[in-house]
Amino acid sequence: MAILKIARMGHPVLARRAQEVADPAAPEIRRLVADMVETMIDANGAGLAAPQVHVPLRVVVFQAPADRTPQTENETFDHAAPLTVLINPLLETIDPTEEGGWEGCLSVPGLRGYVERPGHIRYRGFDLDGKMLERSARGFHARVVQHECDHLDGILYPQRMRDLSKLIFETEARHWAQPE
Ligand code: NI
Secondary structure, three states, X not given: OOOOOOOOOOOHHHOOOOEOXXXXXXXXXXXXXXXXXXHHHHOOOOEEEHHHHOOOEOEEEEEEOHHHOOOOOOOHHHHXXXXXXXXXXXXXXXXXXXXXXXXXXXXXXXXXXXXXEEEEEEEEEEOOOOOEEEEEEEHHHHHHHHHHHHHHOOOOHHHHOOOHHHEEEHHHHHHOOOOO
């Protein structure tokens, strides 16, 4: 395993559409994912997409820990996700009502932005054994999946922002109360 170099905003690999993976169960994809997970954990990120490590393929890894979002007994599964690998993911909006939240990105270091996204989605994709995974997601779980999958289409979160006055340095986040 290896910690990979993370591409930063402005590198062309972050602005292009990534290609479908021909064989999700291929050994080189398993190797890539192992390195992506190690890189994500080392950088203390919640998610990472392959283009962020200069690999233009449709692969994302993410986790949504249960302690990151408010939860009720019934919503735990929707709101939280274990460490997950998604290959060739497809997203579908269940409820288009948008929720706002602060996002950061390992490719946009030092900054945070307030982004509105649909709050309830469903996603599908392949795992490392080539099996189809399907889940619904809300809250932070829905946000991180949409953020990571945007990377596969060359989109960084500032491009999703409607109000750039809410693009701030992490060091100033204390001045902003979390909404709701
Ligand atoms: Ni990102």
